[in-house]
Amino acid sequence: MSVIVTGASGQLGRLVIEQLLATVPAAEVTAVVRDPAKADGLATRGVTLAVADYNSPETFDGLLQSGDRVLLISGNELHRDRVAQHKAVLGAATKAGVALFAYTSIIGSQTGPVTDDHRATEDAILASGVPYSLLRNNLYHEMVTMNIPAALAHGALVRAAGDGRIASASRADYAAAAAAVLTGDGHQATVYELSGDTAWSLAEFAAEVSKQSGRQVPYRAVTGEEYAAMLSAAGLPDPFPHVMAGIDASIAAGELARTTGDLSRLAGHPTSPVSEAITAALAA
Ligand code: NAP
Numbered sequence: 312m313s314v315i316v317t318g319a320s321g322q323l324g325r326l327v328i329e330q331l332l333a334t335v336p337a338a339e340v341t342a343v344v345r346d347p348a349k350a351d352g353l354a355t356r357g358v359t360l361a362v363a364d365y366n367s368p369e370t371f372d373g374l375l376q377s378g379d380r381v382l383l384i385s386g387n388e389l390h391r392d393r394v395a396q397h398k399a400v401l402g403a404a405t406k407a408g409v410a411l412f413a414y415t416s417i418i419g420s421q422t423g424p425v426t427d428d429h430r431a432t433e434d435a436i437l438a439s440g441v442p443y444s445l446l447r448n449n450l451y452h453e454m455v456t457m458n459i460p461a462a463l464a465h466g467a468l469v470r471a472a473g474d475g476r477i478a479s480a481s482r483a484d485y486a487a488a489a490a491a492v493l494t495g496d497g498h499q500a501t502v503y504e505l506s507g508d509t510a511w512s513l514a515e516f517a518a519e520v521s522k523q524s525g526r527q528v529p530y531r532a533v534t535g536e537e538y539a540a541m542l543s544a545a546g547l548p549d550p551f552p553h554v555m556a557g558i559d560a561s562i563a564a565g566e567l568a569r570t571t572g573d574l575s576r577l578a579g580h581p582t583s584p585v586s587e588a589i590t591a592a593l594a595a
Contacts, residue, residue, distance in 0.1 A: 318386070320344040397432040404439075411444060413446055414446065444501045471559040
């Protein structure tokens with residue numbers, strides 16, 4: 312078996328490699344990175360390193376082989392044409408005749424630039440004829456626990472998600488599911504809606520932060536415009552304030568609340584509760 316993971320120096324990619332190494336010999340795993348300087352830890356694990364950039368399709372020439380099982384981790388350069396980036400990897404996979412092309416997509420039916428990129432990539436994958444598996448991820452726990460330092464500093468967790476509930480899971484949970492798909496059988500032509508086992512609200516999240524930290528950190532709901540303006544004032548560059556406000560609008564609309572069970576079924580264990588992610592974030 313030959314398993315190839317792009318974005319392998321990223322936070323999710325590293326966890327996928329870790330999960331793979333639990334069941335696959337390192338010699339059968341290739342980590343694709345754009346910057347080898349970020350991949351020292353991967354090389355010492357014995358995996359093969361390959362250097363390629365989504366912005367330079369030619370760097371993927373000859374990198375993928377017939378029979379490979381490939382995970383394309385979606386790019387994070389929102390100022391670039393991510394669909395073209397993803398198509399560069401897809402083109403190489405189609406040409407090579409890979410056995411499986413898995414892609415980290417997004418759950419739900421919301422619209423917006425981020426979701427539109429994922430849906431356009433999914434459409435290209437379906438049109439290509441490549442054996443595929445679409446891994447539609449819900450939110451990472453870590454996308455909310457990253458707010459804890461600011462919440463503690465300001466005495467409130469400020470978001471624009473109303474009373475919406477979030478069926479998030481840890482990056483490690485999503486990585487376990489991706490590794491299971493890459494190494495298991497019968498995942499061709501599948502679409503997995505991956506979410507945590509339990510949906511929670513930001514009020515509940517804030518109450519748990521208060522309980523664990525011993526400080527009162529209530530949730531304060533603001534409008535999307537207020538939230539985006541607050542993030543801009545704090546120095547977050549465009550387009551991220553609007554992307555974050557868009558995520559909160561999706562939460563408020565209930566689009567991230569659905570618990571499907573796909574993630575724990577694939578991972579082979581229940582998803583980790585958000586309270587554990589809060590504990591880890593407070594300890595960091
Ligand atoms: P991350 O830590 O930012 O990792 C993104 C990876 O993509 C990095 O390894 C990065 O390479 C690589 N990459 C970006 N542009 C590239 C290019 N032009 N060529 C080659 N590689 C490129 O993000 P993550 O936490 O692992 O999440 C993985 C993806 O999920 C993100 O990229 C984003 O699409 C999506 N996402 C999902 C959520 C969620 O809550 N579900 C939240 C945020 C993002 P470097 O290591 O060199 O930077």
